Amino acid sequence: MDLNDTPELAEYRTMVRSWLAEHKAQAPTMRAEDEGTDEHEHVARRRAWQRELAAGGLAAVTWPAEYGGQGLGPLHQVVVNQEIGRAGVPGIFDIIGVGMLGPTLIAHGSEEQKQRYLGSMLAADEVWCQLFSEPAAGSDLAGVQSRARQAQDGSWRLSGQKVWTTNAQHAAFGLLLARTDADVPKHKGLTMFVVPMDAPGVTIRPLRQISGEAHFNEVFFDDVALDPLSEVGAVNNGWAVGMTTLLFERVAIGLGGEGFGWRADRFAAALLADEAATRDPEVRHRYGEIAADFLALRFTGYRMLTTLQRGGIPGPEGALAKVTTIKAAIAAGELLVDVLGPDGLGDDLWGELVSDLPGLKSAGGTEEILRNMVGERVLGLPPEPRLDKGVPFSELRAKERASAAVTRPLAEADAGAPS
Amino acid sequence: MNFALTDEQEFLKEAARGALSRFKTVEAARETLDGGELPDLWPTAVEAGWPGLMVSEEHGGAGLHVMEGMLVFSELGRVLASVPLLGHAPASYLLDVAGAQDVLEALASGEQRAALVAAKPPSDVEPRWTVEARLGIERPEAPEVGEDGSVTGTVAWVPDAPGADLLVVVGADGRAALVRGTDAEVEPVTRYDATRSLGHVRFDSAAGTLLEPPEGAAAAAWYIAQALLAAESLGAVERALEVSVQYSKERFTFGRAIGSYQAVKHELVEMLRRSENARSLMYYTGWAGQDTPHEFPVAASAFRLTAGHALDHASRAQISVHGGIGATWEHDAPLYFRRAQLSRRLLGGTHGAADRVAGELLEAARTAA
Numbered sequence: 001m002d003l004n005d006t007p008e009l010a011e012y013r014t015m016v017r018s019w020l021a022e023h024k025a026q027a028p029t030m031r032a033e034d035e036g037t038d039e040h041e042h043v044a045r046r047r048a049w050q051r052e053l054a055a056g057g058l059a060a061v062t063w064p065a066e067y068g069g070q071g072l073g074p075l076h077q078v079v080v081n082q083e084i085g086r087a088g089v090p091g092i093f094d095i096i097g098v099g100m101l102g103p104t105l106i107a108h109g110s111e112e113q114k115q116r117y118l119g120s121m122l123a124a125d126e127v128w129c130q131l132f133s134e135p136a137a138g139s140d141l142a143g144v145q146s147r148a149r150q151a152q153d154g155s156w157r158l159s160g161q162k163v164w165t166t167n168a169q170h171a172a173f174g175l176l177l178a179r180t181d182a183d184v185p186k187h188k189g190l191t192m193f194v195v196p197m198d199a200p201g202v203t204i205r206p207l208r209q210i211s212g213e214a215h216f217n218e219v220f221f222d223d224v225a226l227d228p229l230s231e232v233g234a235v236n237n238g239w240a241v242g243m244t245t246l247l248f249e250r251v252a253i254g255l256g257g258e259g260f261g262w263r264a265d266r267f268a269a270a271l272l273a274d275e276a277a278t279r280d281p282e283v284r285h286r287y288g289e290i291a292a293d294f295l296a297l298r299f300t301g302y303r304m305l306t307t308l309q310r311g312g313i314p315g316p317e318g319a320l321a322k323v324t325t326i327k328a329a330i331a332a333g334e335l336l337v338d339v340l341g342p343d344g345l346g347d348d349l350w351g352e353l354v355s356d357l358p359g360l361k362s363a364g365g366t367e368e369i370l371r372n373m374v375g376e377r378v379l380g381l382p383p384e385p386r387l388d389k390g391v392p393f394s395e396l397r398a399k400e401r402a403s404a405a406v407t408r409p410l411a412e413a414d415a416g417a418p419s
Numbered sequence: 420m421n422f423a424l425t426d427e428q429e430f431l432k433e434a435a436r437g438a439l440s441r442f443k444t445v446e447a448a449r450e451t452l453d454g455g456e457l458p459d460l461w462p463t464a465v466e467a468g469w470p471g472l473m474v475s476e477e478h479g480g481a482g483l484h485v486m487e488g489m490l491v492f493s494e495l496g497r498v499l500a501s502v503p504l505l506g507h508a509p510a511s512y513l514l515d516v517a518g519a520q521d522v523l524e525a526l527a528s529g530e531q532r533a534a535l536v537a538a539k540p541p542s543d544v545e546p547r548w549t550v551e552a553r554l555g556i557e558r559p560e561a562p563e564v565g566e567d568g569s570v571t572g573t574v575a576w577v578p579d580a581p582g583a584d585l586l587v588v589v590g591a592d593g594r595a596a597l598v599r600g601t602d603a604e605v606e607p608v609t610r611y612d613a614t615r616s617l618g619h620v621r622f623d624s625a626a627g628t629l630l631e632p633p634e635g636a637a638a639a640a641w642y643i644a645q646a647l648l649a650a651e652s653l654g655a656v657e658r659a660l661e662v663s664v665q666y667s668k669e670r671f672t673f674g675r676a677i678g679s680y681q682a683v684k685h686e687l688v689e690m691l692r693r694s695e696n697a698r699s700l701m702y703y704t705g706w707a708g709q710d711t712p713h714e715f716p717v718a719a720s721a722f723r724l725t726a727g728h729a730l731d732h733a734s735r736a737q738i739s740v741h742g743g744i745g746a747t748w749e750h751d752a753p754l755y756f757r758r759a760q761l762s763r764r765l766l767g768g769t770h771g772a773a774d775r776v777a778g779e780l781l782e783a784a785r786t787a788a
Contacts, residue, residue: 001486001706002421009420075420268784278781279544281774288773291780292721296696299703302422309420320692368681375684379664379691382679 003302005079012072013079019056020087026052027089043170046093050124058084059092060102060122067106067118074251074308096166097121097128100248101175104192108233108241113194117173126172131162131195131219132242138164138362139369141177142186142239143396146221148178148193150235154228158195158221164363168204168217171197175245177238182394189393190238193230200224211355249364250318251308262329262353264291270336270350277339286335293328297321316377319370326367330357422702424490431487435494438467444500444614448754451613460502464529467491471527473508473643474515478523485643486705489650493701496654499754501614505651506534506579509643510587513595516639517632522585522597534583534600536562536574536620538590539767540638540716542778543785548591550574551766553619562622564590568629570598570622576765578644580618581607588627589637596627612754612761635712642719644766646704649719649726652762653697656726659733659755660690663740670742677740686736693729700725720775727762727769734759 005013028045053059054068061077063069070076084091092098102121105113120126137143146160158178168174174195181189197204201224206214233241267290277283300321304314333353337344345351361367375381387399424432442458451457464470473488474480481487488508495502510533511526525531538548538561549558553575562572570588580586583605586598604621664687667678677683700722707718734756738745745752763769 001423001702001709003706003710004420264780265784265787268780269788271781272784272788284544284777284781285770285773287781288720288724288775288777291776292700292724292773293696295703295718295721295776296699296725299422299699300695302420303699303702305420306422317691317695320688320695323692324696368685371685371688372681374691375678375688379678379684379687381664381667381684381687382676384679384681385675 009075009079012076013083016058016080016083017086019058020083020089023052023056024087024089027087030090043093046090047124047127049090050092050094053092054122054124060098063098063102063106063118063122067102067114068122074305078305093124094121094127094167095252096130099252100245101128101130103248104175104241104245105232107244108192110229110232112229113232117194120172127167127170129165129168129171129174129197129219130245131165131168131174131176132245133164134161135163139366141242142190144177144179144190146176146178147182148180148191148226150180156193156226156228156230158193158201158224158226160221162219162221163207163216165204165217165219166215168197168219169206173197174219175232177242179393180238181236183392184236185390186388186393186396187239189236190242191235192232192238192241193226194232195221195224195226195230199226209356209359211352213352215356247313250316251304251314260329262294262325262332264294267291267294267332267336271339274339283335283339286331290328290332290335293324293331297324297328300324316373319365319374322364323367323370326357326361329353330361333357422706428487428490432490432494435467435469435491436497438463439494439498439500442498442500444498445751445754448499448501448612448614449748449751457501457614460500461529461532464502464504469502469504470507470511470529470532474511474523474527478515478520479527480511480515480523484705485646485708486702488643489646489701489705492647492650493654493657496651496758497658499614499655499758501616503532503534503579503582503616505644505647506577506583507532508647509537509640510535510585512643513587513589513630513632513636513640514597516636517595517630519597519628519630526585531584532579532582533585533587534577534579535640535644536577536580536586536588537641537644537766538574538593538637539771540593540641542775543782544778548589548593551576561591562588564588564592564594564596564627564629566629568596568627570596570603570625570627573619573621575619576608577605577618577620578765579616580605580620581609581616586620587630587640588622589640593637595630595632595637597630598622598625598627602626612757614758615761615765617765639712639715641766642716643708645723645772646701646708646719648762648766649697649704649723650701652726652730652759653694653701655755655758656690656694656697656729656733659730659737659752660687660694662751663687663690663733663737667740683740686740690729690733690736693725693732697722697726697729717776717779720772720779723772724769724776727772730755730759731763731769 027049057070058080060069061072061080065071102118121128134144148156148158150156174197176193176195177190179189180191201222203220205218207216207218208214271278307314333350336350337354376383387403388396447457468481469491471480472483476482514523526533538550548561550561552559562570564570583600586600586603588596588598602625605618608617667683668676670677704718704722707714737752741752744750
């Protein structure tokens with residue numbers, strides 16, 4: 001067990017720290033402290049700051065140098081994250097683009113695409129969004145119904161609807177998963193596309209949530225024209241491309257909780273608002289449980305980093321870190337607002353935590369689906385019976401309807417304990 | 420950064436598993452409840468060098484650390500092996516750092532056996548050193564240790580006290596003393612989990628030698644005991660999960676393996692989730708023990724809490740997954756359940772560890788504010 005920096009990493013840390021000290025004055029405030037300012041103004045400041053960070057080499061630490069990155073490893077990225085946190089400044093604005101979509105383009109995109117998109121993504125001149133989930137395709141992502149049809153000249157027409165899209169209103173481009181062949185089983189007929197968000201036929205609507213804020217959008221595509229060669233990777237190979245994105249997402253979430261500012265020490269500091277509460281046995285007990293979960297997550301992250309550093313790919317058990325993160329964050333929000341009283345529900349930090357978490361529980365795969373995945377891939381348990389294996393996507397609907405029709409009323413069911 | 424076990428640590432684990440595989444420890448746990456005898460594993464422990472594992476080399480030990488101790492304990496916990504190390508290991512740690520040379524060699528070699536009569540260190544809300552109560556939740560003050568090393572007081576539920584040659588007592592003001600086992604009254608209590616040797620210990624002006632451990636060492640001994648007990652629980656969780664997964668692939672209902680049902684699958688994944696969290700905290704505890712001692716109390720307490728809950732959950736889930744058979748005397752699941760039920764109530768209890776995590780972090784936040 002060794003969490004100390006190697007001499008090389010220590011030197012890198014010093015460099016990052018002094019860069020941040022020098023440039024800190026130009027950094028915008030965090031969103032919660034920036035309350036009252038116009039959202040677009042705030043985003044403009046965050047983008048300018050990302051440009052600064054990119055120029056300083058702190059934005060795309062793990063990207064190859066030829067695409068504007070530093071060509072460094074995941075540990076360097078962690079050092080940057082830690083030092084940004086320590087300096088109390090925001091990180092990059094386009095986390096989804098730089099953290100997940102850029103690496104996907106690097107892995108699967110054409111050379112032209114890489115040259116065209118990566119530089120401006122890094123500098124936040126063009127923000128990106130991820131267009132995967134749909135109203136009827138979330139955890140079962142391969143069920144996407146957005147349809148792209150190719151014309152003779154190689155161009156495409158795209159129609160459909162996406163949902164849960166962060167930053168769509170700020171984005172120049174989206175990475176979109178669409179069905180291109182409905183006559184093959186569902187995983188096999190998908191293609192990944194680059195979609196310009198200002199194209200005619202694209203409509204973006206904010207999706208308000210429990211807190212009243214809109215952190216996500218719905219995006220509609222009505223016969224949108226896409227240029228030839230808009231596809232990323234081969235036609236009908238979109239599933240593999242999407243898996244790359246989700247792998248980066250898994251790593252981000254696995255290393256994540258504390259990145260969102262959900263930390264045992266911050267919760268402790270918040271509890272000090274009521275000194276009497278810190279001596280209350282019930283508050284202490286609940287807080288102790290929450291803190292232990294967040295500590296476990298921190299060190300699970302280090303275990304995952306060790307795997308990455310050795311050239312391995314973190315396994316699906318990383319999904320369990322997400323389950324623990326959400327469980328512990330829900331408990332933390334509840335506890336803090338219990339201590340603050342009803343007014344706490346309106347609190348920008350803890351009140352919003354309470355309101356946001358029911359939705360976040362399903363983000364990046366519902367808890368139920370993650371548990372299925374871990375049960376099957378890690379513990380080797382037999383899979384759920386499924387109706388869609390090997391069935392062409394176009395016949396799936398009819399099959400689903402037929403299965404619904406044979407569901408009998410409870411009284412007729414024969415599955416029960418012996419009497 | 421390297422947050423994984425070293426090759427030597429992996430080897431230590433495998434060697435421990437191999438050594439314990441020669442005994443039918445789980446069967447013995449059941450037979451002992453019916454009046455049988457536990458196999459004597461002390462010679463095996465001595466052969467493997469476990470009694471002196473955490474004792475420094477200059478005092479005849481292996482000079483290893485709490486991480487290695489935890490790895491051995493997780494193997495003991497897997498198979499419910501009864502080896503009186505939960506008392507011995509933290510006691511010999513305290514003697515080692517206090518430089519009690521004259522007794523250490525015999526302890527490190529396993530020729531003699533020690534037990535820690537542990538006291539829970541003060542917290543931000545409890546200014547006293549306290550010990551287990553025989554009955555109820557009010558924790559009494561730790562025994563009084565005099566200037567001359569003599570000890571007066573009573574401590575209940577002391578692991579491995581019966582038969583210990585030496586008792587290392589931590590007293591009311593955190594002062595530590597060494598008392599011969601024969602100079603104390605030890606009432607053995609082996610009940611719900613027959614693999615666990617416990618004793619109520621009474622000192623009546625018992626003659627003792629004052630120990631002079633460095634600042635913080637008496638508290639560290641408490642947290643080492645927490646860490647070892649937690650590691651033992653984690654080992655038991657791992658085994659319960661393996662057995663349950665195996666069964667859920669073999670047992671069919673309504674034409675399907677029961678492991679294919681989400682209700683069962685999700686319960687098994689919950690066992691895994693809890694054990695993975697506990698494992699991360701075990702590594703944290705091992706790392707903090709060596710590199711960041713000021714974090715050792717919070718790390719060991721968080722590990723105790725998480726591993727304790729994991730075993731509570733796993734021991735019940737194992738029974739549920741097996742259905743009715745899992746609750747019968749002929750199955751192993753009840754033995755893991757008994758282990759869980761007793762463990763959660765020892766050494767300050769799982770709930771006490773939660774309070775300690777809170778106390779440590781709240782105090783740190785007060786200092787930072």
